Amino acid sequence: MSYLELLKLAAPEATVAVTALAVLAIGLIRWGETPSSRRSSAFCSAVAGLGLAAAVGAVVMLPQSATLFGGMLVITPLTSLFKIICLALAFFTVVLARTDLSSRNCGEYLALVLLATIGLMLLVGSEELLMIFIGLELTGLSLYVMTAFDKTDIRSAEAGLKYFLFGSTASAFTLFGLSLIYGMSGTTGLAVIAQKLSAQPISPLLFAGIVMTLVGFAFKIAAAPFHLWAPDAYQGAPVPSAAFIASGSKVASFVVLGKIVLVGFSPDKGSAAWHAMIAGWAPVLAVLAALSILIGNLVALAQSNVRRLLAYSAVAHAGYTLLGLVAGGREGFSATLFYTTVYAFTLVGAFGVVALVRRETGGDNLINFAGLRARSPLLAGCMSIFMLSLAGLPPLAGFFGKFYLFTAALRAGENHGLLWLVALALLGSLVSLYYYLIVLKLIFVDQAASDASFVDVDPLQRIAVSVLAVLVLFFGVVPTPLVARITASLQ
């Protein structure tokens, strides 16, 4: 294994890393007085965007499949697809960051976004516990700083601290869990772990290891009861950070969680079927899913801030998405991946609308959205697409995603054993429709305090939000391209 070959296979990550350094350096250059600092931030975002595009190109150039260092760096169609998705989400985050941040320290902020993106790509592209943990930490540390980045806002600092404290505790649990798994199996490669575990019965120690590992991921995907950081982080963090936490971090966590449980822990799946529970990770995830659906949807009903509402709805959506993993198998995993991808794009779009509304009206409470239709029909239309897709209404991607997930879940167990979870999820969707409709009611029915239209909206940001809305509509009407690609990559 020569370094040249390693560099070739890790080219996407390397590209992003170089871009991060470049952006950092550009941010340091003094451009003179205040008006030109705006130019500096524009230049930074342009470089970051180009770097991400180049990284996408590098991913496309990768070979079909390769494995390095016993699974530390794996290249399969699945990893390539999700590297591209993570890069696309990072790209939209960079676009969102263009106007939201005060132009100070733009270079540092974008460098953090790019570093977090590298973490995500490592997470997606690894089948080895140590590397996965490094990816988790790289993502986590960058996101903690991104959350606390708004130095003028005390909420941002609070959110960052909470996220950091919860996150590091969860990481500690995961690391301990991983060490137990390593102790039981003597290896850190997922495929070998599966072989070793299938030879032994499920022991209390192994079960403890599995549960502790899952804690860290439950924290990452904001599944109840490990969701307590999410509302503060979503509400207090700068909007692009919140968008990235809600989208990129979640997608990558679901990919790697799926790989760990479905590949590494596959012998100890157990069963979450009604009246036929068998110990393993499936019932643990089923309980997490049920709690998330209940708590997320019920608490979201009482929110008056849109970002907090999105945070609790994110908890509920983590619950729905877990259904696919509980179901297991290729169909369940691909349903999970489809749903989380579509969800990520929807949420970035929703945060894009929130960012623009926040800039125009000075807040992101529900009341700030009143009469948005009269002020900006385009943003109102996009927001309604995002909200209705989250609620799971046709012809939007969320509807198809839910159908796919619930079908996979119902197909998995003997005698429709997971029907209880599907019914619970549908009940949750019913509750969720209420609060999504409340947002839309404010936008379409209520009157705004002022009828001045949004004049100063950054055109690029407007285009980004529209593109995301069109994507959500497109994947609802024609889901085949994405579904076929995900299914094919899981062969």
Add this chain to the structure above:
Amino acid sequence: MIAWTIYVTFAGAVALLFLPRVLSRWIALVTTLAGFAISLIALFQTPIADLAHFMTIVHVPWVPILGMEYHLALDGISLTLALVTGLTAVSAVLFSWDVEHRQNEFFFWLLLVVGGSYGVFLSADLFLLFLFYELVIVPKYFLIAIWGSTNKEYGAMKLTLYSFFGGALVFIGIIAAYVTAGSLNLHDLAEFPFTPQFQSWTFPVLFIGFAVLAGIWPLHTWAPTGHVAAPTAGSMLLAGIIMKLGSYAGLRVAMNLFPQGFQMCSGYIAVFAVIGILYAAAVALRQRDLKFVIGYSSVSHMGFVLLGLATANVLGVSGAVLQMFSHGVIAALLFAVAGRMIYRRTRTRDLDALSSMNLSRALPFAAFSFVIASAASMGIPGFSGFAAEITILIGAWKIYPIAVWITGAGMVLVAAFTLRALKRTFFDTVENVKSVTSVTSLDRETFEPITLAEKLGAGLLMFATLAVGLYPKLLLDRIVPAVQAMRFLTK
């Protein structure tokens, strides 16, 4: 050919968003007229023999991995309902000619409801049917919450959540059927031997889910409040089309796919239907708001549909389909008179206030239309209501003679509340009224005359109820063979 009803309607909806606002009512009228014309042509052009089976007209793969197809089909039942959709849509647009507030949006949502309804009536793929079925939910919310009256936000939210609740039950039933049979094609599913044990829980779940929208007692309470809160066109669509979506899908999906489950439950359906007929008629007798009277009368009439379906013989079920057509036309006419002709001019729907206005002289055309509609609603021979209800009762006589006796008594109640509303609204002379309310100051000179659009709309509906009443063979010739092809009939 008839598939174009769907495309034309959705194309019209999209055109409304992009073309200038002055054109919007004309676009809506042309679109709905085109849909109506297409279904009329289909009525006269399609050979009757072809309508005996659910004949495929469009069949394209859509999401091959999950077996979803874009699959439309036509038989006499779908054709009848497509016809009533076109009829109601045209008159709803004519009765909304005076909508000035956010006109293009209004017609956009209206056309989405119409297009989705065509889609439900023509779908031969379970997923496609469900997609169209759920597509109709949100436009209703906006139609009512933005352009409605009397407690509109409450009525809109209640109706939407009820529909979505029904949709969630349907969702469970559909994925259970799909997972078990491995197909979404209605033809294949109808051939699949589902076990009786499976049918015994799937049928009630699916049927109740659909029946929520059909206004089955005791899940009917969304209907009166929704009808009252909705704008005139909204009430017309709700009563004319949307309640039919439920009864049609109950017949096409729940009953036809799960005949054994249906046989186990048909007695209960008949009981609920009879209770609904009597209960709603009794409640209507005590209402003071004219729209509430009509809203409850809708529930009562839909009870006949359910009773017809519960008979499981050719006569009863054909009568039920005819009643879907007939009630669609009559209820639309009643709501048009109450909501547009009267309420727009008097600003009140209170029966006491109306009775002091001497409306039969002030608005003779409104009185004329209302008399026709009431006669049809009461089941006077010569109107479509009579033809439909007598067919249902004859069908029911064979297996539920007691239900027929009770329903016969119920029809007296129907006549009573209809006559009461008719008399109080139009034919009370001022001397008879003891509690003259403040509205007396409005004398008849202040009422603007009935417009041409209203006359055309009302004329169209009156013609339809008379034509089918005098010559029911026109539709029955097409309905009966299609019903005979269904699997659930008791021999």
